[in-house]
Amino acid sequence: MAEDKDAGNRLVEEWQIASDPDEVFDRIFLAYYRPVYYFFLGRGLPAEESRDLAQETFLRVHKSLHDFRGESRFETWLYQIAGNLFRNTLRSQSTLKRDAPEVSLDDVVERHAEEQGSNGPILDSKAAGPLDTVLAAERAEVLRVALDGLPKQMRRCVTLRVDQYLKYREIAELMQISIETVKAHLYQARQQLKVKLADYFTEIDFEGGERGQ
């Protein structure tokens, strides 16, 4: 499918002039159902809900296909419909959940700490006393200052790599830079952070992240 980028637009044009548009729509469905279904599935929705939303996406496509003018790629248009459907679903689900009791992550962490026999915040899994708490706060501040000292794009690359476990290719895609630039940013960040944070943290070599390249 990726080899022919205009295949979707051609199918729509065919649908718009076809004597049997239902047959053309079936082909559109068969060609694009999988990515739409995977899109919802990849957002963490259960299989059944993903199926329903994929079906709803194609119903909307069918309803609006007359209005598609081919100014953008059909695939992008299809993605927008699926994306907006996903966002609307999340919004309505969060409205339903609004009345339910909320539990913040801090509460969970603190409860965990209590279960472990500590009342303070934790930076590692081990129980922490007052001295540890002060040290943890100091470390957090040192880390924040060190990260803020990095150039903006470099800092973004570090966060995406470490916090979101992204591959070089994915960081490059998100930041719209080359993979080489991502690698260079991460290498330089490691050098700078090693100097500033060696006394406070271990395993500063974050370049070989958990998702690899």
Add this chain to the structure above:
Amino acid sequence: MDSEKPPLAQSIRRLGERARRDSGQHPAVEQLVAYRAGTLPSDQEERLRDHLVLCRECAGMLLDLASFPDLEPPAGVPALSDEEVAAALLRIQPRLERAAHQPALAQVVPLRREPTPRPSRFVYVLAAALAFMTVGLIWRVISLNGTVRNLSAPRFDVALVDLVPSTEVSRAGGAEESTVPRGGDRFVLLLNLREEPSQSSFEADLLDSKGTLLWRGRAAGGSKTSFTLDMPRRLTPPGRYRIDLYGIDGSRRTKLADYPFVVDAD
């Protein structure tokens, strides 16, 4: 000491977790599309990058957009078979058919106007003639109003011609016929009778030199020995004329006198 140091990555994630709470609203899907297409203004582009760093959901959506439609199933999930896709198509078809047969509630159908037939040339000619006649009538009415006003106004120094019957002229030995002087658009003839007639109503005929009747008028009233006749000059171009005066008694018409006269040339 090293054993108490936490791993850097773990602490960075914890900072990220805190910052995520302030990551703001998610951008619209259209903004993600515009960002990828490179059509987002630079300030919005920077804000979106900051958001993407903190928001796993938006970052994931943008990565999916980048690889769409070649998305793979999430890790651990088997790919859909052709049969499963065909089954999904079968499931959607009844809904598609229902949607196709539902009238579009909000659809606006433009009114179809019937083409107006072009009028024939005859209609144009008729309209032009009517317009011409209307203008002519208006002009005529205005003109007549002027005439009426003119006739209604008093006249000063209108010529008065005293006519005697032809029998009296003969008796007088062929005296000259009465002559209407030139000038003015009207003149008044005075018709005299020697004796008072017995009839109570009268008629006068105006005849030219060939005896052709030019005008006839009736006068009602008691018996009298003189009548006046107000004459427009255009009725009597220069020449010889005669007026015959009759007495009317029921259906009987009796000639009382005739009055020859001459209208002078201007």
